[in-house]
Amino acid sequence: MRRFWWFPLLLALVACARVGPAGSGAPEALATIGARLFADPRLSADGTTSCATCHDPALAFTDARAVSVGVFGRAGTRNAPSLLDLDHDHALFWEGRETDLAQAVLQPFTNPTELGHADLQAVVDAVRALPTYREDFEKAIGRAAPEAGDIGAALVAYLQRLDRGSTRFERAQRDGRLDALLSQEERAGLALFSGKAQCASCHTLGDNGGPFTDHRFHHAGIGFERIAGNLAPLLSRIDDARKAGAPMGQLILQDAEVAELGRFVVSGNAQDIGAFRTPTLRNVANTAPYMHDGSVPTLEAAIERELYYRGLFTGRPVQLTVEEQRQLAAFLRTLSIE
Ligand code: HEC
Ligand code: HEC
Known part of the structure; x- marks a missing residue:
């Protein structure tokens, strides 16, 4: 044991190094x-x-x-x-x-x-x-x-240091009280989310109430029609900006077509054209409108859009009844901080 007297010191140093940039007071x-x-x-x-x-x-x-x-x-x-x-x-x-x-x-x-x-x-x-x-x-x-x-x-x-609060779903999961804290409708939504509707394959469900993202980039077919068939001039606008040393964020937030290229702007890989980060669904009921371009106005519409597109993309359509879609929405509403 004695040989490792320095170990807590090392831990403390590592912990300090993780908090904010050096020399930041x-x-x-x-x-x-x-x-x-x-x-x-x-x-x-x-x-x-x-x-x-x-x-x-x-x-x-x-x-x-x-x-x-x-x-x-x-x-x-x-x-x-x-x-x-x-x-x-x-x-x-x-x-x-x-x-x-x-x-x-x-x-x-x-x-x-x-x-x-x-x-x-x-x-x-x-x-x-x-x-x-x-x-x-x-x-x-x-x-x-x-x-x-x-x-x-x-x-x-x-x-x-923002207070992230806690959500009903997080408390239910943490305390092992899903039955007590979630209604039957919400629990049915949870089962669909990680089961038949396959949402959790990207909006990852851990055992700590989240994170509801796989930290990866996927196509969602959102906004893509804006640029399809018109790629060559877009690619040269990116090249020009790079050559001029202009920050990419300025081009992206000013040029609606370049903004649709998504992950491609970072990777240069043609497969990434139109791919965007999987957003977390924590607080999703409070953050309308939805998607990278805000083109989907309500939570119900976003669920419908995702169900349709995910099925289209994998070639295995997911059919949910109106009742089941309502359950899915009810579950997503338990992810808001209270
Ligand atoms: C293949 C991965 C994948 C699957 C499966 C998936 N999503 Fe998504 N989801 C995404 C991506 C990527 C976006 C962002 C798309 C964009 O903005 O272009 C997104 C966006 C959303 C949004 C909008 C969130 C916001 O803050 O704008 C909601 C709501 C959503 N998904 C719900 C669902 C539901 C419900 C399911 C199951 C039916 C599902 N998703 C399945 C990857 C996925
Ligand atoms: C005019 C509206 C606007 C203002 C002002 C603004 N932001 Fe944002 N912010 C956005 C938008 C839109 C995005 C997404 C941009 C994108 O993805 O290209 C964003 C993204 C971010 C992100 C990345 C978040 C993530 O999850 O990827 C951070 C961090 C951020 N903003 C911090 C700030 C800070 C700090 C300020 C003030 C110095 C600020 N923003 C001012 C609109 C704004």
Whole structure:
């Protein structure tokens, strides 16, 4: 035993290394700053937009729009995902074009359809010009003039500490009380979800109430008709952007056709054209409208769409009665935080 006296020390070191980027100061203090940055419209190019405009805490950090609208009323091309269940160890954005959360939280500042600044220095200047941020950064990191990396670290600290709450399904599963906490209709929906309807083959069901995603990319036939037969000019728009060194996120959120290419933009593999990340279904009842382009308005319509398309794709149609579809919807409603 004695030979391993250093082992707890090692564990402690590893644990520290996992919390936030190095040199980012006290995480709690940073998270408090992050919460304010997140909701501060003064940090946008038009002075009226913030992260919370599109990731509204009251709407499970979404915006109830098909596609988000940023500064000066500029619409993007994508549906805003909830930030409550960020897939930290996996790819971010609908096609997984970013893997580093610290980078992902800074990109909206310079995206023309989001917060619209010309460059990150403009954001840094805006933060430094506000005395309360100067005081708070001084306390948190010992410097009153934050760099872009410090602003990113504060936003990451905030997002990593969001209260995820718990869902009825999670409590039922954790306590082994499915019969007591779920109605008969909801339990029938659960059985369909992991059985006949085969939803769980992608929206993975573990024994810890989730994660409802396999962290992989699949076709869903959504929005594909927009680009079919018209690929060559799209591919050259991507090439041009790459050559010009333009961030891919800016092209994707401004060009509705490029946005439909999905995972292909990352992998360059033709099979990935139109493939998107399997979204988690946690809080799904609170995040309408649905799909990467927000084209499906209700939960019932999303279930119907998925049933139809999944059967089409595998060549094994899944037929559910109206009653069974209702059960599936009832089950999905137990995945909301209460
Ligand atoms: C104009 C609306 C809008 C604003 C403002 C906005 N976002 Fe987003 N956000 C989106 C949309 C839409 C996506 C999905 C984009 C995509 O997949 O291409 C997204 C994606 C994300 C993701 C990736 C989530 C995931 O599950 O992959 C993170 C993290 C994020 N936003 C954080 C922020 C932060 C932090 C801010 C403020 C600095 C911010 N957003 C401002 C609309 C917005
Ligand atoms: C082959 C993998 C796969 C299977 C099987 C599957 N899904 Fe999906 N699901 C996805 C992908 C990928 C998306 C996102 C598609 C897009 O936006 O283009 C999605 C999106 C959804 C959405 C919208 C979520 C949101 O936040 O926008 C719902 C709801 C949904 N699926 C429910 C179901 C149900 C119910 C079943 C079973 C009938 C099912 N899915 C089967 C992969 C799958």
